[in-house]
Amino acid sequence: xxxxxxxxxxxxxxxxxEGGYVAVAGPQGEWMGFARAAERALxxxxxxxxxxxxxxxxxxxxEGMRRLGMGGDGAILREGRAxxxxxxxxxxxxxxxxxxxxxxxxxxxxxxxxxxxxxxxDLEWVGRVGERLWxxxxxxxxxxxxxxxxxGEWRELAAGIGFSAKESFFKLFHPLTGRWAEFHDATxxxxxxxxxxxxxxAELPGIPGRLEGRWWVPEExxxxxxxxxxx
Ligand SMILES: CC(C)(COP(=O)(O)OP(=O)(O)OC[C@H]1O[C@@H](n2cnc3c(N)ncnc32)[C@H](O)[C@@H]1OP(=O)(O)O)[C@@H](O)C(=O)NCCC(=O)NCCS
Numbered sequence: 236x237x238x239x240x241x242x243x244x245x246x247x248x249x250x251x252x253e254g255g256y257v258a259v260a261g262p263q264g265e266w267m268g269f270a271r272a273a274e275r276a277l278x279x280x281x282x283x284x285x286x287x288x289x290x291x292x293x294x295x296x297x298e299g300m301r302r303l304g305m306g307g308d309g310a311i312l313r314e315g316r317a318x319x320x321x322x323x324x325x326x327x328x329x330x331x332x333x334x335x336x337x338x339x340x341x342x343x344x345x346x347x348x349x350x351x352x353x354x355x356x357d358l359e360w361v362g363r364v365g366e367r368l369w370x371x372x373x374x375x376x377x378x379x380x381x382x383x384x385x386x387g388e389w390r391e392l393a394a395g396i397g398f399s400a401k402e403s404f405f406k407l408f409h410p411l412t413g414r415w416a417e418f419h420d421a422t423x424x425x426x427x428x429x430x431x432x433x434x435x436x437a438e439l440p441g442i443p444g445r446l447e448g449r450w451w452v453p454e455e456x457x458x459x460x461x462x463x464x465x466x
Contacts, residue, residue, distance in 0.1 A: 246261050246262055246265065247259055247260075247261045247265075247295075247298065248260045248261055248451075248453045248459075249302075250449075250451075250461070251302070252346070252463060254346070254350055254351060254463060254465050255303070255346050255347040255349070255350030255351055256303075256325075256344060256345060256346030256347070256350075256351050256354060256463055257299040257302045257303055257344070257345055257346075258299070258342065258343070258344040258356055258459075258461050259295045259296075259298055259299045259302075259342065259343055259344075260295065260340060260341065260342035260343075260358065260453050260459055261295065261340065261341070261342075261453075262338040262339070262340055263287065263288055263291035263292075263330065263333075263338065263339040263340060263341045264291070264338065264339075265291075266290075266291040266292075266294035266295050266298070266341060267287055267290045267291045267294055268294065269293075269294030269295075269297050269298065270290035270291075270293045270294045270297070271293070271297070271308065271309075271310040271311075272310075273310035273312065274289075274290060274293045274310050274311060274312070275290065277289075277310075277312060277313060278290060284332060288330035288332065288339060288341060289328070289330065291330060291339075291341035292328040292329065292330050292341040292342065292343050293310075293311050293328065293343070294341075295341055295342065295343040296311055296326055296328060296343035296345055298343075299326070299343050299344065299345040300321070300324060300345050303345060303346075303347060305321075305323060305324060305347065306321050306324055306345070307321065309321025309322065309324075311326070311328070317409065317410055320345075323347065323348050323349075324345055324346070324347070324348060325345070325346045325347070325348050325351045325352070325353060325354055326343060326344060326345040326346065326354060327343070327344045327345075327354050327355045327356045327403070327406045327407070328341075328342070328343050328356070329341065329342045329343075329356050329357045329358045329402075329403075329406075329459075330342070330358065331358040331359060331360055331457060334360055337360075337454065337455075337456065337457070340358055340453070340454060340457060341358070342356050342357075342358050342459060343356065344356040344461055344463070346463065348466070349466060350465065350466055351463055351464070351465060351466055352411065352441075352464045352465060352466045353407040353408065353410065353411050353442075353463075353464040354406075354407055354461075354462070354463045354464070355402075355403035355404055355405065355406035355407030355408075355460075355461070355462045355463075356403055356406065356459070356460070356461050357399045357400075357402040357403040357406065357459070357460050358399070358457060358458070358459050359395055359398055359399040359402070359457070359458050359460075360395075360456055360457055360458075361391055361392055361394075361395035361456055361457070361458050362391070362395075362456060363395075363398075364391075364394045364395045364397070364398045365394075366394075368398070369381065369394065371418065372397065372398050372401065372418050373394075373397060373418070373419075374418075374419040374420075374422060376422050377397055377422055377423065380393075380424070381393060381394055381397070389427065392425075392452070392458065393425045395458040396423065396425040396431055396450045396458055396460060397423040397425060397431075399450070399458050399459070399460040400421075400423040400425070400431050400433055400448055400450070400460045400462070401418055401421050401423060401433070402460070403448065403460045403461060403462045404416075404421060404433055404435065404446070404448075404462055407442075407462050407463075407464060408439050408442045411441060411442065412439050412440055412441065412442060414437070414438065414439050414440075415437075416435060416437035416439065417437070420435055420436050420437040421433055421434065421435040421436075421437075422434045422435075425450065429449055429450055429451065430447060430448065430449055430450070431447070431448050431449075431450055431460070432445065432446070432447055432448075433445070433446050433447075433448060433462065442464070443464070446462055446464065448460055448461055448462040448463075449461050
């Protein structure tokens with residue numbers, strides 16, 4: 236695993252996974268122009284903000300594919316809400332709108348289908364996952380663990396990681412299984428060393444009940460979670 240946060244001119248944050256995948260993230264504005272024509276057609280009518288965010292995430296996914304030497308000119312389309320990837324590519328997208336003096340960010344994770352079975356990436360502003368949301372997102376075990384932490388930065392971040400890890404898990408398992416899991420079916424245990432463990436009790440064929448993922452803070456107040464499942 237080589238982490239290369241910050242990539243010279245374009246403020247691109249990059250992680251190259253050993254298992255044949257790349258994750259990239261950065262401010263949205265620099266990446267919208269890299270989207271394909273078919274992708275621009277796809278977001279027409281989506282509303283200025285949301286459409287542009289989708290294009291930025293796609294622009295980054297193309298950069299990730301370029302780094303893996305794959306993807307060519309293929310566009311990332313949609314079926315329902317889920318992304319449809321060019322032949323041979325497994326991937327995931329996320330975007331977080333700008334807020335309180337922070338630019339919006341986007342992220343993409345892409346892998347080679349022969350090496351990666353599923354992948355999920357998610358960006359969240361940490362402050363969004365305040366205590367009023369804990370009952371909806373976290374099960375009893377998770378709430379007890381969060382409540383046992385002293386109030387402060389790590390507790391807030393741990394809640395952000397817990398939520399973002401579940402969203403990235405959904406992006407990994409849903410395209411593979413077509414199944415649904417409730418937030419309370421998954422238990423996330425964030426660790427301060429940049430990793431988390433996610434355990435899920437829902438019936439998800441082909442998905443292990445326990446996965447280990449990674450998290451980063453690529454920009455103040457923003458958390459990025461990543462889960463990859465080898466083929
Ligand atoms: C789908 C969902 C995960 C998207 O997350 P979000 O924080 O709203 O938005 P993000 O910007 O991070 O991600 C948006 C991207 O998710 C992707 N996405 C949407 N549905 C998806 C699906 N079924 N499978 C995989 N990816 C999906 C799309 O690529 C989308 O980007 P696009 O609209 O530009 O194409 C979220 O809206 C949702 O439905 N969550 C509830 C499901 C869940 O988490 N259950 C608990 C599991 S333990």
